[in-house]
Amino acid sequence: MAGIKDVAARAGVSVATVSRVLNDHSGVREETRARVLTAVSELSYRPNTLARSLRTDQTRTLGLVISDVLNPFFTELARAVEDAARGRGYSVIIGNADEQLSLQDHHVRTLLDRRIDGLLVSPADGDSVALREAALLGIPMVFVDRWIEGLDIPLVRADGRPAVRDLVAHLYALGHRRLAIITGPVASTTSNERVRAFRSALLEHGLPLPDAYIGQGDFQTASGRQAAERFFALPQPPDAIFATDNLMALGVMEQLRTRGLRVPQDVSLAAFDDIPWFLHTDPPITAIAQPTQELGHRAVAALTDLVEGRSAGSVTLSAHLIARRSCGEDERTRR
Amino acid sequence: MAGIKDVAARAGVSVATVSRVLNDHSGVREETRARVLTAVSELSYRPNTLARSLRTDQTRTLGLVISDVLNPFFTELARAVEDAARGRGYSVIIGNADEQLSLQDHHVRTLLDRRIDGLLVSPADGDSVALREAALLGIPMVFVDRWIEGLDIPLVRADGRPAVRDLVAHLYALGHRRLAIITGPVASTTSNERVRAFRSALLEHGLPLPDAYIGQGDFQTASGRQAAERFFALPQPPDAIFATDNLMALGVMEQLRTRGLRVPQDVSLAAFDDIPWFLHTDPPITAIAQPTQELGHRAVAALTDLVEGRSAGSVTLSAHLIARRSCGEDERTRR
């Protein structure tokens, strides 16, 4: 591959001049600039970003560590992030943590080793050494969707609490009294928030949330299946299940299918995070939708602010309930 | 961030020695090595991969350009690719082409600018200048799932033709005679293959494939919706629709839903690429499943072979039909 020297030689100028026209600095004679440009295209020269970044100490690259690529919510987020970043002249390197702390930290380190300009992360459950080090190092960093308590990092997310409250009201109105929830990993901030909101909404209706009705999940399909299994081994199984993400809802459906149980006749089902398929499942699934795209855009905006030396604050958007048939029929969903 | 010089200084050795222990070259006294190692950890030093790659001319990074992150088939593929690559000590940078030639070429260029060691791509429809240039430059490269005619690049894919033939037989046995197909972009190799297999299978049963029953899609949801719309504007709409990917099948379902049509009573539906949700849609959707994980693993194996100077050949795996209720009931699906 041709280097800047080759271009310089062919244009009959020094490398400094080539560099100047490439980064369009002023003070290059128009005719010289033209000569350089033709040399560039004749050699189909492309600058080596490694060398450039090494010298300038910036990569114009953002790192994005997501919890699970197989989760449609995160792929949609990733898509939005990449779009926004590209619009601002950054590229994005995605790391998939697969909900594992160790894999997350592996990616964070790899990303830092590449000297990315900033890091966008929706942290997995648990205490991440890599993330804490990064924060200490002063790497520009923004949390999206999930966060880590005690770290002073801007956070872009949707507050799901009001929507959870709406969901409980909806379930109550449909006559459900034994409501269960499937959580994410124990220390997951989003999941905990959803559980607390769920519990306090139940309280408003005078309903308890027995421990047996709290299924411990990990945001992945298999855990939804297992939690459902445990619910149905109970002497008195719940009559409605709220999965705190869409993959666990999928797991619940798989379990119901093997048991031959019907939704919503035998049990109701609702999920956090709306995805296109929920409209076409049997039955369509009631879900709480987040403004995923905007989450991605806002996160990139915040991060680039940080990277470019401006300040950035947290952003909280809101989520809303979309009632479908999986919780039973009411005046809104019946037609 | 600490550099190799800082480590050298603290350990009281030269940078050469530090480099030697870092890359565990032989010929360093055990005691020196230990001193260096403690210096490394005390400073929590991490080598700058930019500098390293610049010097060694290798990044231990693979580029993966996929057609559409929102397509579960590709995210599963990406996941498998990343796993396999990590297992071999490579990391992966993903570019999402969003089925657009220009975006694909943008990513290919960006990836090459980063001096990735090899490129894995499932090319979008059309003539890609960037890809051809890369091939000419001799960049190690492997196609996965899709390919470009006339480029001599190893290809890892699943041959869907026998499965398509099975699908047609299945539909025929269920009494369907007016079979329609929704294709991908015009020049898409996989889509064309599927159409040809579909047409010749129809021929075996003495059935025609009128142009009106060929819906022009682009592998994305909206195009499935539009193709279905056109089918139902026909004086005699098809009684079975085969979407050549899962997102277009989603689009068809959306369209059917707005028209109030039922599957399979009013029309049957089948898709290429099986995804977990197909089991839970209303009704469950008949699909042709590819061995996605293995596709990813084999592709990485082939690419790393190339990168590391070995030779690599194409790989063809097979896909198989999974009959569900969306095409009607037969002895296999009824129970």
Add this chain to the structure above:
DNA sequence: GCTGCGCATGGAAACGATTACATCGGTCAT
């Protein structure tokens, strides 16, 4: 006819690593 200034350009140092080659004791065979 100098001096000084600004403009266009070139020379060379840096970025942080790797690595070919040089150096320096020490050991061993002669």
Add this chain to the structure above:
DNA sequence: ATGACCGATGTAATCGTTTCCATGCGCAGC
């Protein structure tokens, strides 16, 4: 005692850029 060799380490060139500083030139002001 001498020289060859070996093992451990250091010196410095190098990768492909950017950028600070120097240089040379023409021109205006005196």
